[in-house]
Amino acid sequence: MTEYSKELLTYFYRTMCRIRLFEETVEKHFLNGEIPGFVHLYIGEEAIATGVCANLTKSDYIESTHRGHGHTIAKGADVNRAMAEIFGRKTGFCKGKGGSMHIADFSVGMLGANGVVGGGFNLAVGAALGIKMQERKDVSVVFFGDGASNRGTFHEGANLAAAWNLPVIFVCENNKWASTTPHGSQTSVENISDRAVGYGMPGVIVDGNDVFEVYEATKKAVERARQGGGPTLIEAKTYRIKGHFVGDPELYRTKEEVKEQFEKNDPIKRFEMKVLEEKWMTEKELAAIKEEEEELIKKSVEFAKNSPFPDASEIYEDLYV
Amino acid sequence: MREITFSQATLEAMSEEMRRDKSIFVMGEDIARQGGIFGQFKGLPQEFGFDRVRDTPISETAIMGAGVGAALAGMRPVVDMHFADFMGVCMDEIFNQMAKIRYMFGGQCRLPVVVRAPDGLTSGGAAQHSQSIESWFMHIPGIKVVIPSNPADAKGLLKAAIRDDNPVIYFENKILYREKGPVPEGEYIVPIGKANVAKEGKDVTIISYSIMMKKAFEAAEILAKDGIDVEVIDLRTIVPYDRETILESVKKTHRLVIVHEAVKQGGVGAEIAAFVAEEAIDYLDAPILRFGAPFTPVPFSPVLENAYRVKTDDIVNGIRKMF
Numbered sequence: 015m016t017e018y019s020k021e022l023l024t025y026f027y028r029t030m031c032r033i034r035l036f037e038e039t040v041e042k043h044f045l046n047g048e049i050p051g052f053v054h055l056y057i058g059e060e061a062i063a064t065g066v067c068a069n070l071t072k073s074d075y076i077e078s079t080h081r082g083h084g085h086t087i088a089k090g091a092d093v094n095r096a097m098a099e100i101f102g103r104k105t106g107f108c109k110g111k112g113g114s115m116h117i118a119d120f121s122v123g124m125l126g127a128n129g130v131v132g133g134g135f136n137l138a139v140g141a142a143l144g145i146k147m148q149e150r151k152d153v154s155v156v157f158f159g160d161g162a163s164n165r166g167t168f169h170e171g172a173n174l175a176a177a178w179n180l181p182v183i184f185v186c187e188n189n190k191w192a193s194t195t196p197h198g199s200q201t202s203v204e205n206i207s208d209r210a211v212g213y214g215m216p217g218v219i220v221d222g223n224d225v226f227e228v229y230e231a232t233k234k235a236v237e238r239a240r241q242g243g244g245p246t247l248i249e250a251k252t253y254r255i256k257g258h259f260v261g262d263p264e265l266y267r268t269k270e271e272v273k274e275q276f277e278k279n280d281p282i283k284r285f286e287m288k289v290l291e292e293k294w295m296t297e298k299e300l301a302a303i304k305e306e307e308e309e310l311i312k313k314s315v316e317f318a319k320n321s322p323f324p325d326a327s328e329i330y331e332d333l334y335v
Numbered sequence: 336m337r338e339i340t341f342s343q344a345t346l347e348a349m350s351e352e353m354r355r356d357k358s359i360f361v362m363g364e365d366i367a368r369q370g371g372i373f374g375q376f377k378g379l380p381q382e383f384g385f386d387r388v389r390d391t392p393i394s395e396t397a398i399m400g401a402g403v404g405a406a407l408a409g410m411r412p413v414v415d416m417h418f419a420d421f422m423g424v425c426m427d428e429i430f431n432q433m434a435k436i437r438y439m440f441g442g443q444c445r446l447p448v449v450v451r452a453p454d455g456l457t458s459g460g461a462a463q464h465s466q467s468i469e470s471w472f473m474h475i476p477g478i479k480v481v482i483p484s485n486p487a488d489a490k491g492l493l494k495a496a497i498r499d500d501n502p503v504i505y506f507e508n509k510i511l512y513r514e515k516g517p518v519p520e521g522e523y524i525v526p527i528g529k530a531n532v533a534k535e536g537k538d539v540t541i542i543s544y545s546i547m548m549k550k551a552f553e554a555a556e557i558l559a560k561d562g563i564d565v566e567v568i569d570l571r572t573i574v575p576y577d578r579e580t581i582l583e584s585v586k587k588t589h590r591l592v593i594v595h596e597a598v599k600q601g602g603v604g605a606e607i608a609a610f611v612a613e614e615a616i617d618y619l620d621a622p623i624l625r626f627g628a629p630f631t632p633v634p635f636s637p638v639l640e641n642a643y644r645v646k647t648d649d650i651v652n653g654i655r656k657m658f
Contacts, residue, residue: 075407075408077404106441107440107441107443108439108440108441108443109441109442110441111438111439111440111441112439112440112441116439116440118440118443119443120440120443120444121443125404125407126436126440128432129431130427130431130432133427133431133432135400136396136397136399136400136401136403136404136428137400137401137403137404137407137432138404139397139400139401139404140400140401140402140403140404140405140406140407140408140412141404141405141407141408142404142408143401143404143405143408143410144404144405144406144407144408144409144410145408147360147386147387147405147410148358148408148409148410154404154408166396167396167397167400167427170392170394170396170397170400171397171400171401173392173394173397174391174392174394174397174401177392331442332437332438332441332442333437333438333476333477334437334477334479334501335437335445335499335500335501
């Protein structure tokens with residue numbers, strides 16, 4: 015017997031597969047020239063958004079990054095509307111005004127991706143202040159990369175969250191690359207979690223490619239925050255499998271390095287091996303989930319492509335209330 | 336009507352609104368224990384508590400960003416910037432986050448944030464504590480900008496700003512805090528986007544706002560002795576500015592002068608002049624005149640600071656030459 019319910023295991027696998035398939039599909043259509051702008055893929059980091067969001071409800075908030083599709087999906091956003099937004103269609107969450115870098119779904123507490131690296135910290139801190147002032151039990155999670163931890167916004171936000179004892183979970187996705195620059199060459203510490211001590215909050219490190227570890231660490235942090243215990247910094251160690259953006263020539267690393275990382279450390283493969291080994295799930299169950307997700311993503315592309323573009327006259331809409 | 340200072344008028348607006356709506360709170364540096372460095376928040380925490388009137392760390396980025404985030408969570412924050420000059424510290428939070436969030440997310444949310452920004456020349460405040468930067472925000476879609484010139488408008492525009500569901504920047508001139516004037520008690524709202532024809536006239540229009548309204552009135556008084564009848568318009572709102580009132584006045588007087596304390600180049604006057612040139616150039620009997628500060632930072636020494644100021648005589652002499 016396992017301590018994880020079948021429901022939770024299914025959520026883990028379903029969500030990670032959904033994100034992976036979504037991202038592979040976006041990549042394909044971007045390369046086909048069907049998607050405008052820039053896209054940043056979350057492939058290889060699925061266990062983080064999945065493990066974190068498994069602890070959240072709709073009334074909890076998340077602030078996301080430019081690499082935000084995975085967070086959006088894990089928080090429960092509808093994939094049809096997410097895909098439509100990325101395709102620039104009127105049926106997208108933002109009616110085609112945001113695109114990949116500015117995707118948001120307020121109906122599930124996803125307060126937005128952010129085109130500015132480190133732009134989300136203080137918004138999450140402010141949302142947590144709102145939660146506290148309204149005497150709610152919710153929490154506010156901010157996802158960010160190792161690169162963003164060098165922004166002043168991180169330091170001001172971490173201080174304020176701790177000084178005011180706000181229910182914020184800082185989730186650092188340390189994927190080893192700040193755009194094209196390796197972590198070690200531009201960051202004063204090996205572990206971003208070490209920075210937590212400077213702000214009087216707990217800092218923990220987890221294997222970001224192990225959904226169970228991410229889930230457990232977040233569970234603790236969320237419980238603590240809900241009980242008024244204040245913020246936590248969780249550093250999830252991972253590796254960015256794709257380039258910074260689709261089309262990145264990746265001159266800063268070798269193909270072999272990436273291949274090796276993916277082969278030995280793919281979070282989805284690791285999950286499959288673990289649940290099969292422990293006999294928590296069967297191959298048949300896994301295959302069925304994957305098949306359903308493939309169908310879902312296929313349909314999301316059809317939905318997006320069959321949706322109209324916004325009318326040019328909509329340019330002035332939604333600027334002011 | 337009873338008379339109170341500009342500063343008391345802002346305080347009255349804050350108290351009345353905070354009594355009305357529990358989701359309104361205010362945060363900034365030195366506002367609670369100190370009552371604001373200009374005394375404009377005195378007594379507020381005693382009535383509403385230190386939870387709703389918050390002293391913050393010296394972290395403009397966090398203050399501004401947290402204001403935006405709190406609004407996303409359903410609050411109606413008022414954030415104080417200490418000095419308008421410090422808005423540069425958190426410009427990303429203002430122009431990339433606050434101004435754009437509603438639009439780029441397709442109207443999914445409202446952002447009822449008020450940013451209070453004490454601006455303008457003081458004695459010797461120099462380059463980083465004296466600026467008038469309202470024109471920056473005229474170039475950023477997604478925010479509104481108001482700028483009162485007297486105690487009544489200070490109250491009415493602040494109440495309107497707090498009730499608005501959009502981000503509003505509220506510029507309050509530091510010298511004006513001490514100004515006394517009649518202010519209606521209780522419910523008094525000055526609608527955003529509506530200019531005030533402060534003095535009617537038929538020969539020339541002066542458009543101004545904030546502390547420069549004084550110079551506009553002084554010039555009008557002097558010119559009246561020459562037989563020149565000046566119409567004085569207090570713009571009150573920079574974004575969205577009242578195009579209708581401006582055009583109506585210019586079509587009547589056929590002469591336009593714009594006066595502000597901010598740097599003339601690229602200032603609010605430039606936008607208004609261009610707008611009038613586009614829409615009503617055929618009505619003009621003289622070239623448009625603009626008065627503003629020279630294209631330099633604000634200097635410190637009293638002699639230099641005085642040279643930086645727009646003077647009534649310059650406005651008067653400029654207008655005389657229009658006839």
